[in-house]
Amino acid sequence: MKSIKRITTLLLAILFAAALLAGCAQSGPAEGTPPAATTSQPSASSEPSASAPAQRTVTDMAGRTVTLPAEIKKIGTFGSIGVLNAFVETMGAGDLICNEGSPSFVKSPSWTKYQYLFTPQIKDLTPFQGADSELLMENILAAKPDLCLTMDSSLTQQLEKQGLTVIQLSWTKTEDVKQCITLLGDILNKQDVAADYLKYFDDMMAKAADLTKNIKQEDKKTVVYGTPSQFAQPHLIAEWWIDKAGGISVTATARKDSTTESLTYTLEDLLKWNPQYMFVSTSSEKDAVLKDARLAGITAVKNGAIYIVPRIAHVWGNRTTEQPLTILWAINKLYPDLVPDEELAKDISYFYSHFFKYDFTDDQIKEIMGK
Secondary structure (H helix, E strand, O other), X not given: OHHHHHHHHHHHHHHHHHHHHHHHHHOOOOOOOOOOOOOOOOOOOOOOOOOOOOOEEEEOOOOOEEEEOOOOOOXXXXXOHHHHHHHHHHOOOXXXXXXXXXXXXXXXXXXXXXXXXXXXXXXHOOEOEOOOOOEOHHHHHHHOXXXXXXXXXXXXXXXXXXXXXXXXXXXXXXXXXXXXXXXXXXXXXOHHHHHHHHHHHHHHHHHHHHHHOOOOHHHOOEEEEEEHHHOEEOOOXXXXXXXXXXXXXXXXXXXXXXXXOOEEOOHHHHHHHOOOEEEEOOHHHHHHHHHOHHHXXXXXXXXXXXXXXXXXXXXXXXXXXXXXXXHHHHHHHXXXXXOOHHHHHHHHHHHHHHOOOOOOOHHHHHHHHOO
């Protein structure tokens, strides 16, 4: 009986020892001993990584539901190329633009001068539109843009028929710029940049309002914008930024429809308005005004108060994300005591450095401001 008890005790001791050894074998390595390298292969049913890009859907400004590719590495701009390039560049994504401008853009030194600084890669790329703005589909399909940006429904339809991803933007009302920027922030996963720009826009509007709030109505300067030598004001939005700059646009009430984009008037209209300032888009337009004897008696011409609105990413007087600078530039010309050159230079430098990631030299900024 005693021998059976000893054997039982011995067996229990062996089993207990074995259990201890098994537990040690399953524990981690001793302190200071690196673990053995391991690799794991995801199973066929594994879910995609949470950080991996995925397709998304957005609603563009034409009300279209658009499925975006997982990654956007190439952006094509169509139609209103100047406006669209400025949008992309403001978002800090100019390096994604994969097309040169149309021939009408490229032949303009004022276009290439700054576009080639902001997006140097486009200089060596093919255009997506020809001389008469028709789509060069062979070039487009060869470039394979991940995203096409337009502001024209007919272009949207043509590109969509080729299986391309198209986002249509719209800018008919002043505040549309905010919706465009917000949408692009979502599309490019740059919501922080979009929010930053919207705050900048509102801050600059508040700054302009504060600067001009004490200008009496009778002291406000009268302005004509556009191509006065041809008696045309091509962009409705100029009525807005001239007003925000504390000026009075002489064409503001001339449109029969307040939503009409372009306006033509007569020589008699211009002589009657007799603007104190002229803001024009090109040096050739300024020359044309100065050479036209019929305009010699206009106050702006007599006083040499004809200024060329800067064209950097786009023409500042037209629709562009640079418009807050347009307003400060106009105040500088109309009321130089309110915005001295030094202050305007700081605003210009900040905008392009902060959003476009491009630092202008002092000489470049002086040239942009003009005389």
